Amino acid sequence: MKKLLKDGELLHILAGAVLLVAGLLLEHAWKLTLPAAIVYGAALLVCGAEVFLEAVKGIFRGQLLDETFLMSIASVGAFFIAEYAEGVAVMLFYLIGEYFEHRAVRRSRATIRSLMDINPDTALVVLDGAETEVDAAEVAVGQTVVLRPGSRIPVDCVVLRGNAAVDTAALTGESAPLDAAPGVRLSSGMIVLDGVLYAKAEKTSEASAAARILQLVQEAADRKSRQERFITSFAHVYTPIVVGLAVLVAFVPPLIVFFAFHSNVLLDWVRRALMLLVVSCPCALVISVPLAFFGGIGCAASRGILFKGGVSFDALSHASVAVFDKTGTLTRGTFTVAGVWPVGVEREELLRLMSAAESHSSHPLARAIHAAAPDAPLPSSVKEVAGKGLLAELEGDTIAVGNAALMADVGAVVPDGQEGIYAARNGQYIGAVVVCDTLRAEAKQTLAALRGYGIRRTVMLTGDAEKPAREIAAVAGIDEVHARLLPADKYARLEELTESGAGVVYVGDGINDAPALARADVGIAMGGIGSDAAIEAADVVIMNDNLSRLPEAFAVARKTLRISRFNICFALGVKIAVMAAAIAGLLNFSGGMWLAVFADVGVALLAIVNSLRMVFQKRKSDD
Amino acid sequence: MTHKYTVTGLDCPNCAKKLSGMIEKIEGVESVKLNFLSEELTVVSDAEAAALDKAVKAAGREFSRKVTIDRK
Numbered sequence: 001m002k003k004l005l006k007d008g009e010l011l012h013i014l015a016g017a018v019l020l021v022a023g024l025l026l027e028h029a030w031k032l033t034l035p036a037a038i039v040y041g042a043a044l045l046v047c048g049a050e051v052f053l054e055a056v057k058g059i060f061r062g063q064l065l066d067e068t069f070l071m072s073i074a075s076v077g078a079f080f081i082a083e084y085a086e087g088v089a090v091m092l093f094y095l096i097g098e099y100f101e102h103r104a105v106r107r108s109r110a111t112i113r114s115l116m117d118i119n120p121d122t123a124l125v126v127l128d129g130a131e132t133e134v135d136a137a138e139v140a141v142g143q144t145v146v147l148r149p150g151s152r153i154p155v156d157c158v159v160l161r162g163n164a165a166v167d168t169a170a171l172t173g174e175s176a177p178l179d180a181a182p183g184v185r186l187s188s189g190m191i192v193l194d195g196v197l198y199a200k201a202e203k204t205s206e207a208s209a210a211a212r213i214l215q216l217v218q219e220a221a222d223r224k225s226r227q228e229r230f231i232t233s234f235a236h237v238y239t240p241i242v243v244g245l246a247v248l249v250a251f252v253p254p255l256i257v258f259f260a261f262h263s264n265v266l267l268d269w270v271r272r273a274l275m276l277l278v279v280s281c282p283c284a285l286v287i288s289v290p291l292a293f294f295g296g297i298g299c300a301a302s303r304g305i306l307f308k309g310g311v312s313f314d315a316l317s318h319a320s321v322a323v324f325d326k327t328g329t330l331t332r333g334t335f336t337v338a339g340v341w342p343v344g345v346e347r348e349e350l351l352r353l354m355s356a357a358e359s360h361s362s363h364p365l366a367r368a369i370h371a372a373a374p375d376a377p378l379p380s381s382v383k384e385v386a387g388k389g390l391l392a393e394l395e396g397d398t399i400a401v402g403n404a405a406l407m408a409d410v411g412a413v414v415p416d417g418q419e420g421i422y423a424a425r426n427g428q429y430i431g432a433v434v435v436c437d438t439l440r441a442e443a444k445q446t447l448a449a450l451r452g453y454g455i456r457r458t459v460m461l462t463g464d465a466e467k468p469a470r471e472i473a474a475v476a477g478i479d480e481v482h483a484r485l486l487p488a489d490k491y492a493r494l495e496e497l498t499e500s501g502a503g504v505v506y507v508g509d510g511i512n513d514a515p516a517l518a519r520a521d522v523g524i525a526m527g528g529i530g531s532d533a534a535i536e537a538a539d540v541v542i543m544n545d546n547l548s549r550l551p552e553a554f555a556v557a558r559k560t561l562r563i564s565r566f567n568i569c570f571a572l573g574v575k576i577a578v579m580a581a582a583i584a585g586l587l588n589f590s591g592g593m594w595l596a597v598f599a600d601v602g603v604a605l606l607a608i609v610n611s612l613r614m615v616f617q618k619r620k621s622d623d
Numbered sequence: 624m625t626h627k628y629t630v631t632g633l634d635c636p637n638c639a640k641k642l643s644g645m646i647e648k649i650e651g652v653e654s655v656k657l658n659f660l661s662e663e664l665t666v667v668s669d670a671e672a673a674a675l676d677k678a679v680k681a682a683g684r685e686f687s688r689k690v691t692i693d694r695k
Contacts, residue, residue, distance in 0.1 A: 101634070
């Protein structure tokens with residue numbers, strides 16, 4: 001009770017309600033009209049004083065059509081036509097609605113905040129040999145941080161000593177813990193479950209993963225969806241139109257009736273107009289639609305899916321073509337040499353030469369070849385030929401390793417039908433190796449699931465040879481394969497697809513796909529916050545490497561849109577119905593105005609509660 | 624210069640819009656972004672930080688006594 005009394009809002013409501021009941025008793029039970037009117041007046045003042053004040057302040061600021069002004073006019077107007085109880089009720093219901101609205105907004109803010117509360121305030125660092133607690137923001141790159149069980153990791157770091165299981169769910173949505181051992185990189189926001197780790201800070205708190213995720217989510221609110229933009233522009237015209245309509249309703253019919261029949265029906269029509277004023281506030285939409293998107297973005301983030309704005313929700317729900325990069329996206333991106341076909345040299349010699357040529361390259365295929373012959377010598381120089389391969393100077397020879405185009409450039413003849421990565425020494429073909437990649441276990445299921453979300457066509461773009469690409473595509477269930485594409489070709493293919501008018505989703509691993517990610521209607525970067533270029537270019541970032549998050553992204557987008565669409569229809573539907581009923585005079589019974597107030601604040605409240613479903617949605621996938 | 628504030632006590636998006644309109648009118652302010660749900664206010668202004676703080680806080684107080692604005 002003490003808490004209730006402290007809550008000024010609630011006190012006003014209670015006092016107003018008591019006075020309203022007293023007034024009703026005086027008027028109807030004891031038939032004391034004048035005392036009743038006085039009590040009603042007191043009730044209106046108790047409830048509405050603050051609203052009136054706000055309204056007056058609003059007028060001085062030039063904000064004529066704000067909510068407080070409309071409610072003030074409606075309640076005072078009701079008094080002028082001697083509908084005292086109605087006038088008090090308008091104000092009282094408005095306050096009750098506002099009260100619950102504010103609570104709902106506060107609640108959702110708190111929930112979203114706790115969802116996003118992944119950045120610790122303090123950190124334990126080793127200073128002069130002693131463990132010292134400092135502000136997380138003060139941890140410097142290169143400092144040793146101590147990570148104790150149960151603590152959140154304050155900065156991106158690499159483990160120096162110790163072993164522990166680490167919960168990465170806050171960042172990746174992945175429930176299986178990560179085994180941290182020396183050399184493993186950890187991101188801020190993860191939680192150490194058991195064991196103590198000593199790790200070297202690689203970034204400041206501000207540049208670390210958690211802070212960047214938070215920033216992305218915050219900024220997402222600015223990239224509004226079509227619905228959010230519609231609501232904003234709608235709110236600008238809705239209120240003036242309804243208020244204009246109210247003025248017409250109040251005066252035009254009575255004037256016509258007066259001149260035609262010489263009877264006075266002004267009060268009746270003013271009453272109808274007041275009801276219009278009450279429903280003329282678009283607050284149900286203005287709060288609930290952005291709230292649904294905010295909740296959707298938060299809910300997705302808790303599953304390791306970062307939407308960079310509500311606008312991607314629209315695009316995802318309209319997409320019908322899904323384009324995948326092969327390597328590292330559909331496949332694991334870890335390659336092994338599966339076949340070696342030497343010509344005129346020993347098998348070991350071929351691998352040695354190719355490994356040597358590739359020893360500086362970080363391309364996954366190169367790593368695989370290098371892994372097959374790790375002891376190869378270092379070449380004296382290496383020149384990359386974009387999209388073709390590379391030329392290395394080794395032991396006085398020029399070794400060319402790459403595709404058919406490169407072989408043609410150096411004049412080497414590739415035997416017919418030979419697939420793989422070719423090698424030539426001084427322009428003489430010396431053989432090929434075939435490198436294989438494995439399909440991700442969840443790829444097939446993911447592609448099947450996407451069809452349930454409106455994806456009708458799946459396309460794979462790869463620089464790989466035709467045969468392995470087709471094999472992978474067949475197993476995964478991909479409709480179309482475009483193989484042997486240079487980076488520029490990939491972009492051109494994607495452009496063709498987007499220009500055909502279908503909504504195109506491009507899913508890439510984010511490291512070399514930035515142009516395609518940017519060009520697609522929705523660019524989805526898999527595998528985390530690692531690459532700046534990808535985050536910059538993508539619309540959606542999936543924090544972990546798991547393709548099964550993809551259908552979830554679609555699901556969240558759909559649900560968010562469904563909720564906000566429902567809210568728009570529901571709120572507008574009820575308001576239009578009440579307006580029509582009010583104008584038609586169907587609400588001209590005692591208590592009709594109460595219904596109008598419900599159409600305003602009640603509907604707002606229901607719409608907000610509906611949107612809150614998005615905020616409170618639990619992680620289903622990890623059960 | 625970009626200045627960030629936390630705004631508490633804002634109860635409706637409409638209020639947020641009004642308040643950001645008031646802050647826009649402060650001298651030297653180039654742009655204002657007020658996010659109703661995250662309660663974050665971002666002001667771009669060349670004005671001196673202390674003077675801007677004062678003006679922004681005053682705008683919050685004038686707008687409603689329930690609203691407080693603090694630098695982040």
